[in-house]
Amino acid sequence: MPVSVAIVGPAGSGKTTLFNALTAGRGADGVGMVDVPDERLQRLAEAVNPKKTTPAQVRVEDTPPGSRAQRVAFARQADVLVKVARCFGPAPEPVKELDELTLDLVLADLTSIEKRLDVVGKEARAGKKDAQREAEVLTAAKAHLDNSKPLRTLALEEDDRKLLNSIFPVTLKPSVYVANVADELLPSGGEGAMKVMAIANEEGAPAIVLSARLEAELTELDPAEEKEMRASYGIDESGLGRIARAVWEAGGLITYFTAGEPEARAWPCERDSPAPQAAAKIHTDFEKHFIRAEVTSVDELVAAGSMDALRAAGKLRIEGRDYRVQDGDVVFFRVGR
Incomplete structure (x- = not known):
C-alpha cells in the first residue's frame, strides 16, 4: 500500500x-x-538490469x-x-492561520474524546477490564487538548497511544x-x-x-x-x-529494496520493523511463512552485480525473525509454503 x-x-x-x-x-x-x-533504486536498476x-x-x-x-x-x-x-x-499571517487550522483539528479530537469518555466511564464503573486505564489516558488527552495543544505533543507510551487510536485522533x-x-x-x-x-x-x-x-x-x-x-x-x-x-x-518510515531480474523495487516500511513484518509489505503471507532474510547493502549489490553473485561468494548476511530491517537494506526473503 x-x-x-x-x-x-x-x-x-x-x-x-x-x-x-x-x-x-x-x-x-x-x-x-x-x-x-x-537515487539508490536507480543505481540498483543500472546494476541488476531488471525487466521492471x-x-x-x-x-x-x-x-x-x-x-x-x-x-x-x-x-x-x-x-x-x-x-x-x-x-x-x-500581509501573510502564517502563525495565525496555522493556529486556526490546529484549533479546528483539536476541537474535532476533543469532541471524539468526550464522547468516548462517557462510554468508558460507564464501563469503568461496571468493572470492565482495562476501562480504568483507558479513562485515565483519555482524561490526560482531554486536558492536553483543552490547552489547544495537538495530541502529537503529548508524551505517550506506546500502549496508551494504541488506546487513543480507537477514536482516530487527527492531531496525533x-x-x-x-x-x-x-x-x-x-x-x-x-x-x-x-x-x-x-x-x-x-x-x-x-x-x-x-x-x-x-x-x-x-x-x-x-x-x-x-x-x-x-x-x-x-x-x-x-x-x-x-x-x-x-x-x-x-511518519517513521524507511525504505528497503528488493532487486532481481524480474524487478527492482523500493518498499516503504515502518522504522525498526522485524523482518517478518517488513516481508509482509510484499505479501501478507510472507509474515506467517517467514524463514529468513538474506540481506546486503545497495553498494555491495551494485559492486557484485546481482544477489546470486553475492550468495555464491558467501557475502549475504543471514538474518532471522528478530532482525530489524534498516533503511537502504536490499533483502531477499526466504518463505515457506
Whole structure:
C-alpha cells in the first residue's frame, strides 16, 4: 500500500498549486499517485538490469471543498498531513492561520474524546477490564487538548497511544510543515518561513520552504532546464524529493529494496520493523511463512552485480525473525509454503 498524504491548510495557502506541482498535473479529482525519487533504486536498476523498476509511491490528496467536519474527516484518513502555510502575497499571517487550522483539528479530537469518555466511564464503573486505564489516558488527552495543544505533543507510551487510536485522533497524526513563499524569497523564505519553522520545531516536526508556484512551473521544463533554474534560486532538490523525505521522517518510515531480474523495487516500511513484518509489505503471507532474510547493502549489490553473485561468494548476511530491517537494506526473503 502506498503512503497516504493529505495536503491541508487555510484557504489561499496554495494547497492545490502544491498538489499540482507534486503530481505534475497528472492528478484527477484531487487525488494523485506520485513516484518517490530515490537515487539508490536507480543505481540498483543500472546494476541488476531488471525487466521492471518500481519506486515507492505516495498517494497525495488535496483538501476537498466542504464543511469543517468534512475537511477533518478527510484529514483523518491520511497517514501523514502536509500543512501548507501562506508566506507570500499581501500581509501573510502564517502563525495565525496555522493556529486556526490546529484549533479546528483539536476541537474535532476533543469532541471524539468526550464522547468516548462517557462510554468508558460507564464501563469503568461496571468493572470492565482495562476501562480504568483507558479513562485515565483519555482524561490526560482531554486536558492536553483543552490547552489547544495537538495530541502529537503529548508524551505517550506506546500502549496508551494504541488506546487513543480507537477514536482516530487527527492531531496525533505525523505532520510536515510547508512554508509556501514567493519566488524572490528563496531559498531561505524570509520572516514568514522562519515563523513556520519555529512552529514545526516546537512540535518536533519537519518543515520545508518552497514556492509551490515555482515548483509547478518547473515540472513543465525538461530536466536540464529544470536543474539550471533550480540552481538560480539556490535549490538543489525538487519539492517532491524534499517533501517525500520529510514524510518518511515524520511518519517513521524507511525504505528497503528488493532487486532481481524480474524487478527492482523500493518498499516503504515502518522504522525498526522485524523482518517478518517488513516481508509482509510484499505479501501478507510472507509474515506467517517467514524463514529468513538474506540481506546486503545497495553498494555491495551494485559492486557484485546481482544477489546470486553475492550468495555464491558467501557475502549475504543471514538474518532471522528478530532482525530489524534498516533503511537502504536490499533483502531477499526466504518463505515457506
